[in-house]
Amino acid sequence: MTDLETTYLGLRLRSPLIASASPLTGRLDSLLALEQAGAAAVVLPSLFEEEVEDESMRLHERLELGADSFPEAGDFFPPMEYAGMGPYKHVKLAAAAKDLLKIPVIASINGITPGGWVQYAQLMVDAGADAIEVNLYSVAANPWRSGAAVESGYLEVVRLVRGAVDVPLAVKLSPFLSATAHFARRVVEAGADGLVLFNRFYQPDIDLDTLDVLPKVELSDPRELRLPLRWLAILRPQLPQTSLAATTGVHSGRDAAKALLVGADVVMMTSALLRHGPAHLARVEAELVAWLVERDYASVGQLRGSVSHLAAADPTGFERANYLRTLASYRVTPIL
Numbered sequence: 001m002t003d004l005e006t007t008y009l010g011l012r013l014r015s016p017l018i019a020s021a022s023p024l025t026g027r028l029d030s031l032l033a034l035e036q037a038g039a040a041a042v043v044l045p046s047l048f049e050e051e052v053e054d055e056s057m058r059l060h061e062r063l064e065l066g067a068d069s070f071p072e073a074g075d076f077f078p079p080m081e082y083a084g085m086g087p088y089k090h091v092k093l094a095a096a097a098k099d100l101l102k103i104p105v106i107a108s109i110n111g112i113t114p115g116g117w118v119q120y121a122q123l124m125v126d127a128g129a130d131a132i133e134v135n136l137y138s139v140a141a142n143p144w145r146s147g148a149a150v151e152s153g154y155l156e157v158v159r160l161v162r163g164a165v166d167v168p169l170a171v172k173l174s175p176f177l178s179a180t181a182h183f184a185r186r187v188v189e190a191g192a193d194g195l196v197l198f199n200r201f202y203q204p205d206i207d208l209d210t211l212d213v214l215p216k217v218e219l220s221d222p223r224e225l226r227l228p229l230r231w232l233a234i235l236r237p238q239l240p241q242t243s244l245a246a247t248t249g250v251h252s253g254r255d256a257a258k259a260l261l262v263g264a265d266v267v268m269m270t271s272a273l274l275r276h277g278p279a280h281l282a283r284v285e286a287e288l289v290a291w292l293v294e295r296d297y298a299s300v301g302q303l304r305g306s307v308s309h310l311a312a313a314d315p316t317g318f319e320r321a322n323y324l325r326t327l328a329s330y331r332v333t334p335i336l
C-alpha cells in the first residue's frame with residue numbers, strides 16, 4: 001500500500017490532493033462529490049474585501065434611511081434575514097460545509113487593504129473553518145506606489161488576519177513580485193503557516209467589434225505548472241518549516257508528482273476539476289499512486305522535495321544560468 005498521507009498547515013491529510021477555491025467548492029453537492037472522489041481538503045471560494053464594503057454600505061444606507069424617516073419605528077430597520085446576504089453567505093457556507101464534510105475545510109478571504117473585512121476571517125473560523133487562506137490579489141497600476149509599498153501593504157494584511165484568527169493561516173501569493181523569495185520569507189515572518197503558489201491572474205481581452213474590455217476566465221493548461229514548480233523548488237529549502245501548496249496547472253497525477261518532487265506538501269486543483277468534474281480527482285489519485293508504485297516509492301513523504309533546489313542533480317536548472325542553455329537548445333527548422 002502506498003502511503004499518500006501528508007501534513008499541510010498542521011492538518012493531517014489522507015492525500016496531497018486538495019480542491020482549490022472555485023465555483024465547485026461553493027456548492028454543497030459538489031463539495032460532497034469532491035470529498036467522495038478523494039479530495040483531502042477543500043478551499044471555499046474567497047470572500048472579497050469589496051463584498052464586505054458593499055454590504056456595509058448598503059446596511060449603512062438602510063440604517064440611515066430608517067433613522068431619518070422613523071427613528072422610533074424598530075420594524076423599519078433591516079430585518080435579520082438581511083444578514084443572510086453578501087459576506088454572510090460565505091460564513092454560512094463554511095458552517096454548512098463543515099457540517100457536511102469529514103475533510104478539513106479551508107475558508108478563503110481576498111483583500112489587500114486593512115479593514116473591517118478581516119473580522120470575517122474570525123467569523124468563518126467560528127463557523128468551523130479549519131484554516132484560513134488569504135489571497136493577495138492586486139494590480140499594482142499606481143506609478144507613485146513602489147513595490148516596497150505594495151508589499152508592505154500586503155504584509156499588514158497578513159499580520160491583521162494572523163492577529164484575528166487562531167487557526168493555521170495560508171497565504172496565496174502572486175507570481176508578479178520582484179523578489180519572490182524575500183517576500184515569501186516576510187510573509188512567513190508576518191505569521192503565515194503556509195504559502196500557496198501561485199494565484200492565477202485573469203487577463204482581460206478586447207472585443208474588436210464593440211471595443212469593450214472583456215473579462216475572461218480561461219482554464220489553465222498543465223504547462224503553467226512550470227512557474228510554481230520553479231518557485232516551490234527554490235523556496236522549499238529556504239522555508240523548511242513552512243507548508244507549501246502548488247496551484248496552477250495541476251491536471252494529472254504526473255503533474256502532482258512533479259510538484260511533490262520539488263517540495264510541495266499538497267497540490268491544489270481547479271481547472272481540471274471544472275473541465276472534467278469532481279470524479280477526475282480519483283483519476284489523478286490513481287495516476288499518482290501508479291507513478292509512485294512504478295518507482296518503488298512507499299510514501300509521498302519519501303519523494304517530497306527530492307528535486308528541490310538544493311537536492312536536484314542540477315540546481316542551475318532553476319536559475320538564470322539555465323536561460324542561455326534553454327534558448328540555445330531550441331532547434332530551428334528552416335521554413336523555405
Ligand SMILES: Cc1cc2nc3c(=O)[nH]c(=O)nc-3n(C[C@H](O)[C@H](O)[C@H](O)COP(=O)(O)O)c2cc1C
Nearest residue numbers: 020021022045046135200220247248249269270271
Ligand atoms: C471560475 C474560477 C473561480 C475561482 N475562484 C477563486 C476564488 O474565489 N479564490 C481564489 O483564491 N481562487 C479562485 N480561483 C483560482 C483557483 O483557486 C486556482 O488557484 C487557479 O484556477 C489555478 O489553479 P488551476 O490551474 O488548477 O485552475 C478561481 C478559478 C476559477 C477558474
